[in-house]
Amino acid sequence: MLTPEQGLFALFFVATVASALGVVILRNPIKSALSLVACFFSLACIYVLQRAELLALLEILVYAGAIMVLFVLVIMLVADKDEPAIAPNLSQQLSVPIKVPAVALVVASIGFVIAKGSLGAAKVL
Numbered sequence: 001m002l003t004p005e006q007g008l009f010a011l012f013f014v015a016t017v018a019s020a021l022g023v024v025i026l027r028n029p030i031k032s033a034l035s036l037v038a039c040f041f042s043l044a045c046i047y048v049l050q051r052a053e054l055l056a057l058l059e060i061l062v063y064a065g066a067i068m069v070l071f072v073l074v075i076m077l078v079a080d081k082d083e084p085a086i087a088p089n090l091s092q093q094l095s096v097p098i099k100v101p102a103v104a105l106v107v108a109s110i111g112f113v114i115a116k117g118s119l120g121a122a123k124v125l
Helices: 003-026 029-049 052-077 090-116
Strands: none
Touching: 003 090, 029 052, 029 090, 052 090
16 A cells, blocks of 8 residues: 555656656647746655755755746747747646646645654754
8 A cells, every 4th residue: 555655756756757758749848848847846846755855945946946947038039939929729728627636736745744744853863
């Protein structure tokens, strides 16, 4: 039987691999960059599960924050100006039912870790 931590680890592992594949497979550079951000966030969640909170925080601040801002800025500067900025399609309408449970899952996992008390001060022997 899987413990909740093992289940969350497996879930975030699959999310990390799927978003990393999205970086390579997606042809749109903006979608590829957003997939890389999702990869960074799921990797940070794995760090939290492994009790490496500092690495998780640095992963979010440095990579998902600073580096990805530079990537998106460069993509926007060299992007093709002829294609429309927003093209509504079915995938945009279907993305909301996928994003809401994903955000709820991340919030629940963070709540689980906080409720367990593993984010507190180090225990002295």
